[in-house]
Amino acid sequence: MNSQPELRVLLSSEEIEARVKELATEIRGSYQDKHPLLIGVLKGSFMFMADLIRRLDFPLEVDFIRLSSYGGGTESSGRIKVGHTLRSPIKGRHVLVIEDIVDTGLTISFLLDYLRKKKPASLKLCALTDKPSRRRVPLDIDYLGFTVPDKFLVGYGLDWDEKFRYLPDICFIEEES
Numbered sequence: 001m002n003s004q005p006e007l008r009v010l011l012s013s014e015e016i017e018a019r020v021k022e023l024a025t026e027i028r029g030s031y032q033d034k035h036p037l038l039i040g041v042l043k044g045s046f047m048f049m050a051d052l053i054r055r056l057d058f059p060l061e062v063d064f065i066r067l068s069s070y071g072g073g074t075e076s077s078g079r080i081k082v083g084h085t086l087r088s089p090i091k092g093r094h095v096l097v098i099e100d101i102v103d104t105g106l107t108i109s110f111l112l113d114y115l116r117k118k119k120p121a122s123l124k125l126c127a128l129t130d131k132p133s134r135r136r137v138p139l140d141i142d143y144l145g146f147t148v149p150d151k152f153l154v155g156y157g158l159d160w161d162e163k164f165r166y167l168p169d170i171c172f173i174e175e176e177s
C-alpha cells in the first residue's frame with residue numbers, strides 16, 4: 001500500500017446520518033427509563049458516539065475505554081490490554097458498549113467479558129459496522145448500523161495508521177492491482 005492510497009466511498013455521510021437516527025430511535029425505546037451508561041471504545045467510536053448521543057434525548061452517562069491488542073501485527077491477536085480504564089461504577093448499571101467496527105470479534109468479546117465480571121444489570125453492544133466474514137468468535141450485536149464487506153475502512157472516526165479519521169464518509173482503501 002503506498003502513502004496516498006485511493007479511497008472509494010462505501011457509506012456516505014447522509015446514509016450514516018439516516019442510520020444513526022434509526023439506531024437512536026431503537027435505543028431510546030429500550031433505554032429511556034434506565035439511565036444507561038454508554039461506554040465508547042476509543043478511539044474509533046468517538047464520532048459515531050457523539051452523533052448517536054446527540055439524538056438520545058433522555059438521561060444517560062458516558063464513559064470511554066481504550067483497548068489495545070498486542071502481539072498480533074496488523075490483525076487482532078485476541079490478546080487485549082485495557083489501557084484507559086473506566087471511572088464509572090458498572091455494578092447494577094444498564095451498560096451499552098459503543099464500537100466502531102467488529103472484525104474478528106476478539107476485541108469486543110474481551111471487553112464484554114471484562115465488563116460482565118463487574119456485574120452490570122444489563123450489557124449490550126451497539127456497533128456502527130460489522131464485517132461478519134472475518135468473525136473468529138461468536139458474537140451478538142444488539143444494535144448494528146451496517147454490515148460491510150471485507151475491506152479496510154477509514155473515515156467517520158475509523159483510521160488507517162491514524163490517518164483519515166476526519167472524513168465525513170466511510171471509505172474503503174482500493175487495493176493496488
Ligand code: IMP
Binds near residue numbers: 103158159
Ligand atoms: P477485532 O478484534 O478484529 O474485531 O478488531 C476490531 C478493531 O480493529 C476495531 O475496533 C478497529 O479499531 C480495528 N479495525 C478492524 N477493521 C478495521 C477497518 O476496516 N478499519 C479501521 N479499523 C479497523
